[in-house]
Amino acid sequence: MELDSAMLSRLLTSLTLGFHIIFATLGVGVPLLISLAEWIGIKRNDPYYTLLARRWARGFVVTVAVGVVTGTAIGLQLSLLWPNFMQLAGQVISLPLFLETFAFFFEAIFLGIYLYTWDRFKKPIYHWLISIPVVIGSTLSAVFISTVNAFMNSPQGFDMVDGVLTNIQPLAAMFNPATPTKVGHVVMSAYLTSAIVLAAITAFHMLKGKRSTYYRKALKLTMTAGFIFAIGTAVIGDFSGKYLAEYQPSKLAAAEWHFETSENADLVVGGFLDHDTNEVKYGLVLPNFLSILAHGNPNAEVMGLDQVPEDEIPPLYIHYLFDGMVGIGMFLAALTFFYVIALRLKRFNPENKWFLRLIVLAGPLSVLAIEFGWIFSEVGRQPWILWDILRTGHAATSAAGVGWMFVLFLLLYVVLGTLCVTVLRKMFKTNPVENELEEIARTK
Amino acid sequence: MDIQLLGITVLWVFLYGYLITASIDFGAGFFAYYGELTGRDHIINKIISRYLSPVWEVTNVFFVFFFVGLVGFFPDTAYYYGTALLVPGSIAIILLAIRGSFYAFGNYGAKKSRVYTFLYGVTGLLIPASLSTALTLSEGGFIEEVNGEVKFLAGELFSSFYSWSVVLLAIVSVLFISAAFLTYYASRANDEPALELLRKYALFWSAPTILSSVLVFVALQQHNPVHFERTLDYAWFFIASLFCFLIATYLIFYRKRYGMAFIFVMLQFFFAFFGYGISHLPWILYDHITIYSGYTNETTGVYLVLAFIAGLCLLVPSLVLLMRLFLFDAEYVKGNKS
Numbered sequence: 001m002e003l004d005s006a007m008l009s010r011l012l013t014s015l016t017l018g019f020h021i022i023f024a025t026l027g028v029g030v031p032l033l034i035s036l037a038e039w040i041g042i043k044r045n046d047p048y049y050t051l052l053a054r055r056w057a058r059g060f061v062v063t064v065a066v067g068v069v070t071g072t073a074i075g076l077q078l079s080l081l082w083p084n085f086m087q088l089a090g091q092v093i094s095l096p097l098f099l100e101t102f103a104f105f106f107e108a109i110f111l112g113i114y115l116y117t118w119d120r121f122k123k124p125i126y127h128w129l130i131s132i133p134v135v136i137g138s139t140l141s142a143v144f145i146s147t148v149n150a151f152m153n154s155p156q157g158f159d160m161v162d163g164v165l166t167n168i169q170p171l172a173a174m175f176n177p178a179t180p181t182k183v184g185h186v187v188m189s190a191y192l193t194s195a196i197v198l199a200a201i202t203a204f205h206m207l208k209g210k211r212s213t214y215y216r217k218a219l220k221l222t223m224t225a226g227f228i229f230a231i232g233t234a235v236i237g238d239f240s241g242k243y244l245a246e247y248q249p250s251k252l253a254a255a256e257w258h259f260e261t262s263e264n265a266d267l268v269v270g271g272f273l274d275h276d277t278n279e280v281k282y283g284l285v286l287p288n289f290l291s292i293l294a295h296g297n298p299n300a301e302v303m304g305l306d307q308v309p310e311d312e313i314p315p316l317y318i319h320y321l322f323d324g325m326v327g328i329g330m331f332l333a334a335l336t337f338f339y340v341i342a343l344r345l346k347r348f349n350p351e352n353k354w355f356l357r358l359i360v361l362a363g364p365l366s367v368l369a370i371e372f373g374w375i376f377s378e379v380g381r382q383p384w385i386l387w388d389i390l391r392t393g394h395a396a397t398s399a400a401g402v403g404w405m406f407v408l409f410l411l412l413y414v415v416l417g418t419l420c421v422t423v424l425r426k427m428f429k430t431n432p433v434e435n436e437l438e439e440i441a442r443t444k
Numbered sequence: 445m446d447i448q449l450l451g452i453t454v455l456w457v458f459l460y461g462y463l464i465t466a467s468i469d470f471g472a473g474f475f476a477y478y479g480e481l482t483g484r485d486h487i488i489n490k491i492i493s494r495y496l497s498p499v500w501e502v503t504n505v506f507f508v509f510f511f512v513g514l515v516g517f518f519p520d521t522a523y524y525y526g527t528a529l530l531v532p533g534s535i536a537i538i539l540l541a542i543r544g545s546f547y548a549f550g551n552y553g554a555k556k557s558r559v560y561t562f563l564y565g566v567t568g569l570l571i572p573a574s575l576s577t578a579l580t581l582s583e584g585g586f587i588e589e590v591n592g593e594v595k596f597l598a599g600e601l602f603s604s605f606y607s608w609s610v611v612l613l614a615i616v617s618v619l620f621i622s623a624a625f626l627t628y629y630a631s632r633a634n635d636e637p638a639l640e641l642l643r644k645y646a647l648f649w650s651a652p653t654i655l656s657s658v659l660v661f662v663a664l665q666q667h668n669p670v671h672f673e674r675t676l677d678y679a680w681f682f683i684a685s686l687f688c689f690l691i692a693t694y695l696i697f698y699r700k701r702y703g704m705a706f707i708f709v710m711l712q713f714f715f716a717f718f719g720y721g722i723s724h725l726p727w728i729l730y731d732h733i734t735i736y737s738g739y740t741n742e743t744t745g746v747y748l749v750l751a752f753i754a755g756l757c758l759l760v761p762s763l764v765l766l767m768r769l770f771l772f773d774a775e776y777v778k779g780n781k782s
Binding site for chain 2: 064065066068069072082084087088091092098099100113115116117133168170171397398399401402405409416420
């Protein structure tokens with residue numbers, strides 16, 4: 001690995017994105033859960049759910065602030081680190097970037113209103129109504145920005161003649177073949193991760209012996225919602241595989257260590273690669289599964305890396321990222337499934353210690369899956385920044401000093417991350433839910 | 445009006461929006477810190493936080509909107525400014541990040557901390573200083589293209605009289621705009637002690653805004669005589685600006701109609717900002733990019749304008765609602781509503 005300007009630019013971009021994506025993911029999913037909790041609270045006239053919404057919203061303000069400032073950072077870094085890319089691609093794909101700002105604008109306005117008007121309306125349902133533009137705005141932000149990433153994977157909507165773009169169609173660029181699966185996967189997995197993170201925080205408190213109705217309702221809401229989102233994520237994930245097989249077969253082949261084009265292709269899970277012979281050792285082989293994943297047919301032919309020019313093969317370590325992401329996804333689906341079943345059957349107590357510990361573990365794992373997914377998607381696109389059109393190495397800035405900027409931003413994110421966690425912990429410690437519950441009991 | 449002109453006008457309007465809202469925010473940060481240093485924080489900090497808490501993110505979006513729109517309409521700016529501004533741009537991002545998140549940590553978190561207020565106050569002056577250099581760069585002479593490689597002449601920038609005069613104007617304006625607005629906000633809240641203090645700040649920073657503007661003109665004449673000549677063609681903008689300034693200061697001095705006074709402050713900067721903008725045209729970056737040479741293709745341009753109109757239909761009512769709830773609702777301003 002040579003630390004040239006392009007490599008440093010990639011490192012700095014991944015640093016910012018890797019940090020931002022945690023807060024962006026929560027920023028997309030948590031409003032939905034807050035809105036859901038407030039709605040249930042109003043419908044059932046249940047103060048526990050209303051309190052849940054209030055407390056989640058209080059924590060959300062802090063994470064959303066970090067999301068906003070790091071989002072501003074990545075927005076500017078696109079131009080600062082990839083000026084050539086933005087100059088070229090900006091001609092085609094600036095529309096969704098621009099729309100994303102609008103969605104974000106819309107969300108920011110209503111979030112400000114939502115957070116400071118809890119007791120200002122005569123009917124509580126009016127306050128709940130304000131959460132809707134927040135949910136729409138945050139989800140639309142994710143939708144628009146994901147179309148830009150989809151465009152990088154599957155560019156269309158223009159002709160390239162001698163390095164000049166002609167016949168530009170912004171809508172075709174926005175709604176490219178990668179858009180449906182990319183957008184669906186990003187949004188659904190953000191909902192899933194947010195539900196799981198909130199469930200994990202709840203389970204953590206329950207393990208510490210806090211077992212009041214408040215926590216049990218919180219767990220029920222987050223885990224049930226998590227189950228639905230997990231199913232959604234799995235279904236869209238399957239479509240993503242089929243998209244890759246059709247439009248970016250080399251990305252899929254690299255992820256699955258599929259070297260030779262063949263029918264009845266096997267899926268290899270985990271394992272070690274012998275780089276000399278391209279043989280996989282100790283991997284779990286699922287016969288015909290790759291053909292099913294790629295084309296929904298166990299006999300279908302799947303393209304292997306033998307069809308890809310040497311200098312267009314992405315790094316093969318993405319195999320582990322892919323397996324890690326899918327593995328965690330399946331774990332989350334199973335966990336939430338068992339919880340929902342246990343709740344229904346009432347034969348097994350889902351609030352026993354071991355199950356709660358698994359839920360706590362699921363929190364960081366779900367965030368890890370998001371990281372794995374994005375690194376897989378980005379590294380798997382290499383060596384292209386714009387698939388089959390512009391190489392990453394040709395798009396980076398020529399300016400000096402990227403290395404120093406990396407150090408500065410690393411420091412910034414360490415400080416922001418640490419403070420964010422400290423502030424959140426302090427905030428909920430000095431105002432424990434028990435105090436607020438007592439207050440509710442008194443006013444009743 | 446051709447579409448390029450329409451595009452830059454839209455962007456300029458948003459930058460003006462950012463100039464006003466961000467100035468209020470930046471200045472408030474400084475006053476809050478200064479208040480704490482001089483033991484007067486109990487007088488003004490409540491007013492400041494009641495206004496800022498619900499709106500700071502909106503302020504930030506004005507800025508994001510401007511630069512995303514700029515790169516969208518004029519992709520060449522990404523290439524030139526993107527390359528040249530790597531270091532100063534990164535530093536501005538870091539300052540903005542520190543400011544935004546520390547505001548949230550300090551205000552929504554459990555406890556106020558002196559460190560947060562300090563950083564919040566200092567970044568309030570450093571950010572306008574660093575952002576204003578982007579406007580300085582646009583005058584030309586600081587970016588060079590040699591053999592297809594864009595070079596930023598940092599030494600030139602730091603030793604330029606013009607550059608420093610702009611920094612001075614930026615800081616002074618921030619303090620004046622902010623104090624004028626907060627004076628109005630305090631009067632709405634019937635908060636006498638805060639009103640007195642903020643009015644004093646507003647008057648203190650009034651004359652320096654005009655003096656530093658004159659300084660910028662003098663410096664511009666030396667740095668970019670072509671642009672200076674063109675400002676004379678649009679002299680009436682600057683005269684109108686001065687006129688509005690006089691009315692605003694008169695009203696604040698005689699304790700009359702603080703709301704009207706702030707509107708005149710906004711007009712003062714509106715005329716100056718647009719006078720500057722119009723005389724700057726057609727250049728976006730002097731000697732390198734004009735609004736015609738740097739323009740994106742026609743199709744994208746039309747889509748962006750359509751998106752902008754659709755977006756505006758959504759945003760304007762939302763902004764009005766936000767302002768009615770937090771700016772014009774006397775009960776909220778007084779602190780009687782949570």
